[in-house]
Amino acid sequence: MRLLQRSGVRYLLGHRWQVALAVLGITLGVAVVTAVDLANRSALQAFQLSAEALTGQATHSITAGSEGFAEALYPWLRIEQRQRRMTPVVEGYAEDQARAGRVWRILGVDPFAEAAVRPALGGIGTAGDLSGFLGRDDRVLMQGEVARELDLAVGDALELRVRGRVRRVVLDGLLEPQRPVDRQGLQDVLVMDIAAAQALLGRPGRLDRIDLVLADEAAADALRQALPAEVRLRPAEARADALLDMSRAFRLNLTAFSLLALLVGAFLIYNAMTFAVVQRRPLFGRLRALGVGRGQILRLVLLEAALLGLVGSVLGLVLGIVLAQGLVGLVTRTINDLYFVVQVRGVQPTGVNIALGLALGVGATLVAAAVPAAEAARSPPRATLSRADLEAGSRRRAPRLALGGGLAVLAGGGLLLVSQALLLAFVGIFLLLMGTALAVPLLVLVASRALARPAGALFGLPGRMAARGVSAGLSRSAVAVAALMIAISTVVGVGVMVESFRATFAQWLDASLEADVYISPPGITGDAAAPLEPGLADRLAAVGGVERITTGRYRRLPQAETDWRLRAYDLGGERAVGFLFRAGDESVWARLRTEDAVLVTEPFQSRYGVGQGDTLALPTPAGEREFRVLGVTYDYTTSAGAVIMAAERYRHHWDDDTINSIAVHAEPGVAVGPLVERLRVAAGDGALLRFRPSAEIRELSLEVFDRTFTITHVLRMLATGVAVVGVLGALLALALERAREMAVLRAMGCSVRQVRRLVLGQSLFAGALAGGLALPLGLVLAVALTQTINQRAFGWSLSVHVDPALLLQALGLALLAALLAGWYPARRMAATPPGDALREEME
Structure with a gap:
């Protein structure tokens, strides 16, 4: 086994370009998943920490919707209902005029009641002289760590924009909470006396909520019966849970798109490991003939895949952390536009993030390498020495793979049509993609045979040979076509979904903005x-x-x-x-x-x-x-x-x-x-007031819409980048693998130009086939995203709008990727003396 391992290391070192492309594919896939996971977790953690810090020990809250309720309810609860562990709250938001993009949460509290509910603020009432804090309506408290970060000291002023007005407040003191959750959760909070907050926020005599600590649910039921009809007693975490539930579909969408990039990266690993097995089939055949067992061959290939997956995953984690710094801004901006205000200062990778990235990267690599590893292990020694046996086996398996793919497509379609669960709908989409990918080998065979004669009529013998050549290397070309097809179909599907959403939204705006001018605070x-x-x-x-x-x-x-x-x-x-x-x-x-x-x-x-x-x-x-x-x-x-x-x-x-x-x-x-x-x-x-003509509102609304889908476009481009790298490696490997065949053609009299055209023709044929298969798959994906995913995630009905220019761009992208993949091997093989390649053949 040690000799086999040394052989594997020598092979990897001798094929650095192939190893680099494989590692790059899994690196990009892991990086996208890690970046999205970090961005989602950071935004989620920031909100949860803030909610936990502001909830404190409260078990329930009394609320009355957006209008709040009269502050007279608070003394009534203390006197009539004998509630002692409770505190009133007024809250709102203010924009920092000196620090663009920073939004402060204004929290108005009763300093003397906080100790019973919020330990982080409990020290206010015992802080000594509170005459300045209680007697002025412009005094605020801030967490000391944040003040030092912003270079603010007690007595410094802040200018806040509250509901259109610029108000000046003075930093009156610093909070130094002891618990880590309070230090993180209060980073964007300015604490005021409740009367000052009411004046600042324009809510005189009103409270937003009262936080209470109740002994048990029986006490909660008793209090619920006594409360006025216009207020509600809820569990303290109910509001935060409801807000997180609204954003859950958005975060799940991002995760699904990131996993798509990893899926394409797994195709690349499958391609690389298949090529590694194909290149060493003669070696494996000799080793098998000398007594090396199937299990040893299987472990060798899987060990190599695990090594590639580990290296790619580690690099992907590093790149993902860098990407997350940019993605977290896009994620939080979208959440702020659509759901609730959250401030994220940065991303902090945890052991969970690292373990998830490593598990997905190495796991996807091992799964992708399992098929070529099993093939290398189970093939008889004589068959491993024959490339023809490999291709014959690929042709024999094509109908069975297509049948399995058809069943996967039916299962995916059934999940999309029947299941109401959003997660199962995404599973259905992945089954559609994988099922179509399994049918690619048979489709390549059929298309190659059907188009060989028309290609010959248009481009002569090189055209016919190019079409036939793709099916001749089916074990290699099918993987390349499948990877590129999935990537291009994603471009089409997501692009049509966004365009459909935008067109539907624009039509709704045109119908809804029926007035000429809209006025609001x-x-x-x-x-x-x-x-x-x-x-x-x-x-x-x-x-x-x-x-x-x-x-x-x-x-x-x-x-x-x-x-x-x-x-x-x-x-x-x-x-x-x-x-x-x-x-x-x-x-x-x-x-x-x-x-x-x-x-x-x-x-x-x-x-x-x-x-x-x-x-x-x-x-x-x-x-x-x-x-x-x-x-x-x-x-x-x-x-x-x-x-x-x-x-x-x-x-x-x-x-x-x-x-x-x-x-x-x-x-x-x-x-x-x-x-x-x-x-x-x-x-x-x-x-x-804001005086906005309907045309301006329409423009601003579409601007927010485009901003919301920026993160989707970024993920789509990253997934496409992974796929382009994958098809580049696959077609490059396929072309270089046929160097000896090209040398024979050179020896038979073909010119350098003809060989170059033949290699480029094969690449372009594979690219055109991938693009042609991707267009209908992309449209099916678009229908699933618009009619099923968005409906279940957000409850919106969308009409499908297909821009022909998008389809042409997708097809052009497939051809461009194939052309780039074929350019280098075409140039190299055309420049290689045929004697060198033939000498290798003789050896």
């Missing part, structure tokens, strides 16, 4: 929608050039585990103009204005299983009230879903005249630009 993701000034709508309606205005009211209603988004609109008519209906139509608006009825968005229906004809119980100040669902509307603003109600019924049940947005409809022929200026004047000099 500034805000940050995660903030409650700020109310507009009372009477503002009437002043704007009187502006010259305004035909009519419509208003919107947005709030979150508390439920047992999470909040539901409620949108109440005053459309000023009998039809639901500006909505696209999946179930129902515009005429239901007349009933919504007079009946206890609502609409739900498509993601809400998908998430909670409530659709047209069902009833929905909503918490009102007078208790829960049932509303009938009259229709389902398309909506692409949030995957959490929303309930839509007419403003008349909302005001009737909630006795609330607040509005959060105004839509202005201009009279025919009125220019939008001058109208916006008149609206600003009417709103008043002190009004901090």
Whole structure:
């Protein structure tokens, strides 16, 4: 066995280019998986640490949705309900004016109540002189480690933008939490006295929640019965779990795309190990004839694969950590745009990340090498000495592989059609890809034979030989075609999905942005929608050039585990103009204005299983009230879903005249630009509002959309890069392997130019075949991604839009990859004297 190992090492050292390409493939695959895993884990850990630090020892929280509740509930709980271990909270977000991209969480607390709930903040009430902190509305506390990192000292000022206004606050003290979880979780928190936070955030007399420590669930049930109807008592971790659940589909999508890159890398390892076995078949045959056992040959090949996998995995981990530094910014930006505010300062690899990368890299390598290793071990000595036996075996196995591939495709299609689980849907997509890859050898044989005559008619004998040559080296070419096909189909599938999503989103925007100008207060993701000034709508309606205005009211209603988004609109008519209906139509608006009825968005229906004809119980100040669902509307603003109600019924049940947005409809022929200026004047000099024409909102919305899918494009390019490296190695190996055959042609009179054309022709034929197979597979993948994956992940229905230019680009990419792969061996073989290769043949 020691001699066999020395033989393996000599082989690897003698084929450095082949080893380098194989290691590069697994390195890139592991790097992509590691980078995505680190980025996802970093964002997830930052959110969880923040949630844990701010939860402290609390077991439950009292909430009332986005509007909060009157602070009088707090003394009532202390006096009437005898609750002692509890603390009130007001929270919001502020942008740091001096540090671009930094968002602070403003946490307003009662310093004297914190010790009972949050150990990290419990020392505030015993910190000595609190007169400055309690007596001023501009004092904040910050974690000492963060202050030192930002070069801030006590007494320094920070400028914060809160709901459009720039406010100056002063650092009054430093927090030095002892627990690591508190030090990490409070990195982006500014602590204020609760009265100061109420003033800063514009929430006088209101609380966002009360955190409590309850003895058991019986105590929780008793308190739940005593609470007013408009508030809810929830487990302390319920809100964090709900937010993480919303982002889980996004993170799963990223992981699936990264594993696709590793899959292509495994194809490359399979290709490299197959080539290594093919090149040493004569050696293995002699060794078998001399008495070397099958098990020894099997262990040798697997040991070589494990060595390559280990080297590639270690390099992939290093590269993945570097890539993660860039990817984490894209991941957190998308989470901030769509779900909640989270700040990630960097990535910190853990033992889990390293173990996962090594396990996936080495595991994928061993799995990929298992087939060629088994083939090398089980072949009789005489067969290993014959290359013809290898190719004959490849042809014999092609129908069986195609049959297995067909079964895999059927199984994958069944999972996509039947299963509702998102993870199983991804398994179905992988089965589709693998099943099609298994059918590639048979497809290569059929295509090579079918196209040989047309290629000969167009390009003469070299064209015919090029087509036949691909099937003659089936054991090599099939792997190269399969790897490139999977990569190009991914380019097509993901590209069509993104284009379909964008086109559907743009169509929805065109239908929804029915007004000319939209007015709203500034805000940050995660903030409650700020109310507009009372009477503002009437002043704007009187502006010259305004035909009519419509208003919107947005709030979150508390439920047992999470909040539901409620949108109440005053459309000023009998039809639901500006909505696209999946179930129902515009005429239901007349009933919504007079009946206890609502609409739900498509993601809400998908998430909670409530659709047209069902009833929905909503918490009102007078208790829960049932509303009938009259229709389902398309909506692409949030995957959490929303309930839509007419403003008349909302005001009737909630006795609330607040509005959060105004839509202005201009009279025919009125220019939008001058109208916006008149609206600003009417709103008043002190009004901090966003006045946005519908065209600008459309542009900004599409910009956020494109930003959201940046991470998807990056992963697609990385996976394609892995595949291009793979096909480069496969076709390069195939061409170099036939050097002796080319030397015979040279000796028979073929010119250097003809040999070069023949080699390039074979590569281009393989590339064209891979591209031709990838286009229909990519379209099937696109349909699965748009109609199944996105529907189950986010609850959005998408129409498929295929851009012919994308298909042409994908085909061009396949041809370019094949051309690059064939260029070097064509040049080398054409320049090699035929006598040298023939001399090797004689030896």
